[in-house]
Amino acid sequence: MPIDFKLTDFCYPVSILKLRNFLEKSQWFSLQELEAYQFKKLKIMLNHVYENVPYYQKLFAAGGITPKDITSLGDLKKIPVLDKNIFNVSRDLFFAKNAGKFKPIGYNTTGTSSAPVMFYRDRFARTLEIAYYLRHWSWGGYKIGSPIGEISCWFFLKKKKNTNKPFYYDPVVRRLIINGNLLSEQNLDLIINEIKKRRIVFFRGPATAIYAFSLLLRNKPHHSISLKAVFPVGEMLLDYQRKLIEKSFSCQVFDSYGNMEGTGAISQCEKGGYHINSDYGIIEIKDLRLPGLGPCSSGYTGLAIGTNLYNFAMPLLRYSHDDIISASPNAGTCPCKRGLPIIKSVQGRLSDVIVTPDGRYISSLSEVFNFVNGITLGQIIQEEASRLVVKISKSADFGQDNEKKLLEMISNIVGRSVNVRVEYIPFAELTTYPRSKFRPVISYVKKEYGMSIKD
Ligand SMILES: [Zn+2]
Numbered sequence: 129m130p131i132d133f134k135l136t137d138f139c140y141p142v143s144i145l146k147l148r149n150f151l152e153k154s155q156w157f158s159l160q161e162l163e164a165y166q167f168k169k170l171k172i173m174l175n176h177v178y179e180n181v182p183y184y185q186k187l188f189a190a191g192g193i194t195p196k197d198i199t200s201l202g203d204l205k206k207i208p209v210l211d212k213n214i215f216n217v218s219r220d221l222f223f224a225k226n227a228g229k230f231k232p233i234g235y236n237t238t239g240t241s242s243a244p245v246m247f248y249r250d251r252f253a254r255t256l257e258i259a260y261y262l263r264h265w266s267w268g269g270y271k272i273g274s275p276i277g278e279i280s281c282w283f284f285l286k287k288k289k290n291t292n293k294p295f296y297y298d299p300v301v302r303r304l305i306i307n308g309n310l311l312s313e314q315n316l317d318l319i320i321n322e323i324k325k326r327r328i329v330f331f332r333g334p335a336t337a338i339y340a341f342s343l344l345l346r347n348k349p350h351h352s353i354s355l356k357a358v359f360p361v362g363e364m365l366l367d368y369q370r371k372l373i374e375k376s377f378s379c380q381v382f383d384s385y386g387n388m389e390g391t392g393a394i395s396q397c398e399k400g401g402y403h404i405n406s407d408y409g410i411i412e413i414k415d416l417r418l419p420g421l422g423p424c425s426s427g428y429t430g431l432a433i434g435t436n437l438y439n440f441a442m443p444l445l446r447y448s449h450d451d452i453i454s455a456s457p458n459a460g461t462c463p464c465k466r467g468l469p470i471i472k473s474v475q476g477r478l479s480d481v482i483v484t485p486d487g488r489y490i491s492s493l494s495e496v497f498n499f500v501n502g503i504t505l506g507q508i509i510q511e512e513a514s515r516l517v518v519k520i521s522k523s524a525d526f527g528q529d530n531e532k533k534l535l536e537m538i539s540n541i542v543g544r545s546v547n548v549r550v551e552y553i554p555f556a557e558l559t560t561y562p563r564s565k566f567r568p569v570i571s572y573v574k575k576e577y578g579m580s581i582k583d
Contacts, residue, residue: 140251140255143251143255144255144258144259144262147255147256147259148258148259148262148263150259150407151259151260151262151263151407152263152266154407155263155407155466155467155468156465156466156467157407157467158467159467159469161467162406162407162467162468162469163201163406165406165407166201166406166407166410166437167200167201169437169438170198170201170204170410170435170437171195171198173435173436173437173440173443173445174195174198174445175195176224176440176443177224177443177445178194178195180224180225180226181221181222181223181224181225181443182221182222182225183218183221183222184443184445186221187207187208191206191207191208193206193207201410204410204412204435204445204446207445207446208446209414209433209446209447209448210444210445210446210447210448211448212447212448212450215444215447219246219247219442222442222443222444223248223441223442224440224441224442224443227248227250227440227441227442230250230251230252230440230441231250231251232248232249232250232441232442233248233249233250233254234246234247234248235247235248235249235388246388247388247389247442248439248441248442249390249439249441249442250439250440250441250442252438252439252440253390253436253438253439253440253441255438256390256408256438257390260393260405260408264359264382264384264395265330265332265357265359265382267382267395267396267397267398268330268356268357268358268359268380268382268398269330269356269357270330270356270357273302274302274329274330275302275303275304275326275327275328275329275330276302276303276304276328276330276331276332277303277304277305277306277323277326277328277330277331277332278303278304278305278306278331278332278333279305279306279307279308279311279331279332279333279334279337279338279341280305280306280307280308280333281307281308281309281337283296283305283307284296284305284307284308284309284310290307291309292310293307293310294306294307294310294315294318294319295307295318295319295322297322297326302326304322304323304326304328306319306333306341308333308334308337308340311337311340311341311344312344313344313347316344316345316347316348320345320348320351320353323353324352324353328355329355329356329357330355330356330357330358330359331355331357331358331359331377332358332359332360332361333360333361334360334361334362334363335360335361335362335363335364335365335366335369335383336363336369336505338358338360338369338373339369339372339373339505340555341376342369342372342373342375342376342377343372343504343555345376346372346376353376353377354377354378354379355377355378355379356379357379357380357381357382358373358374358377358379358380358381358382359381359382359384360373360381360383360384361384361386363567364385364474364475364568365381365383366494366495366497366498366568367495367498368497368498368503370383380398381396382395382396382397382398383395383396383402384396385402385451385474387434387449387451389434389436389439389444389447390408390409390436390438390439391409391411391434391435391436391444391447391449392404392405392408392409392410392411392432392434392435392449393405393408393409394411394453394471394474397462397464397466398464399462399463399464401462401463401464401466401470402470402471402472402473402474403462403466403468403469403470403471404468404469404470404471405468406468406469407468408437408438409434409435409436409437409438410434410435410437411432411433411434411453412432412433412434412435412446413429413430413431413432413433413453413455413471414430414431414432414433414448429452429453429454429455429475430452430453430455431448431449431450431451431452431453432448432449432451432452432453432474433446433447433448433449434446434447434449435447451474451475452474452475452481453471453473453474453475454471454472454473454474454475455471455472481569481571482508482510482516482542482569482571482573483510483513483571483573484513484542484543484546485513485514485543485545485546486543486545488543490541490542493508493538493541493542493569494506494507494508494568494569496534496537496538496541497534497568499533499537500530500533500534500537501525501526501530502522502523502524502525502526502527502530503520503521503522503523503526503530503534504521504522504523504555505520505521505555505558506518506519506520506521506568507519507558507567507568507569507570508538508568508569508570509569509570509571509572510569510570510571510572510573511572512572512573513546513573514545514546514547515546515547515549516538516542516546516547516548516549517549517550517551518534518535518538518548518549518550518551519550519551519552519553519558520534520550520551520552520553521552521553521554521555521557521558522552531550534550535548535550
């Protein structure tokens, strides 16, 4: 999940603008130029971790590696893939001995200050995050100072005095933050009026929260909110969500993918291409050769492995994101002509992959919801290898035929030995707090194959 910006993130406006200017140019670099840039940054990072980061000092010593042994990007493979579980149990060892000089700030996944810190980002990483978003938003026409709207839950939970406010407006940065926990019919007119009053033309937020807002707007066909671009973050954007969001706001959706640890970023351009931001971090796609049906059966699909190029306080090298990416079978160039390489799609997390009793790995099973009418939101939960529960929030036009079609499609994919049950629950319950963490597929079945991947 990407992080929410903090006020302190904007403390270095000159650095942000300088990096923003560089990123403006580097997006047009050739592949060779991008790789040369990555390698230059990687060398600096390798020397840093070798001198200052206990985990890598031990790892390099054990493997007899020094930064001098890495003479190309390809040599990065000499460093073992860092499993999320290893990072989770030994976080302290990743904190650089000289982190203080990089002005680190602690983050956690809940956004509340009382929860334990999960990760540290330093001044450079925070500057990069803002500059990267400014560039991505510019693909949708955003210019610094343009009024932007945002849906957030954490912002309002962090300060008690804000909890019951439906929105907050910051006139300095022209940012309207809408309370994701108070999106309701009751508050809708108030929110619509504020969006118009503040002349908001861009919008960002968790995909499901923006989708929930679009659903509410469906009941107000004459709301007349017309935006220039919407930027969902933090979770996989499903096709039916994109369609409704685009219709609701009469504009294009620019999807993006990232993680809190800042080891990689993928963002969608105005031509629809998903670009790896090579000037942000290094993303490798580790081929799993996943068998099975669904989108994973075609093209080159694998686990995303990311390397920080900017975060010196808590650097991660070859960090397994737990996300599955499909590379484009015919890579080529995007029609937008940017040099940043393109992929086909982000498929979702490895932990969200359904593993069938006959050993197949099926990603993106939630795609079935795109083929059945009347589903407002759906979620598939694999409780055991042979038991799936499909939770559906349905609209009025969903009937028995639709359920039959849905069950048939799922059974055809997962096999008849899997028991599939449908449960109907209201939308609000399906997207219960925290809304920003909605996952279309959840599997509780351990995946030995995926977890045992090593170089
Ligand atoms: Zn493009």
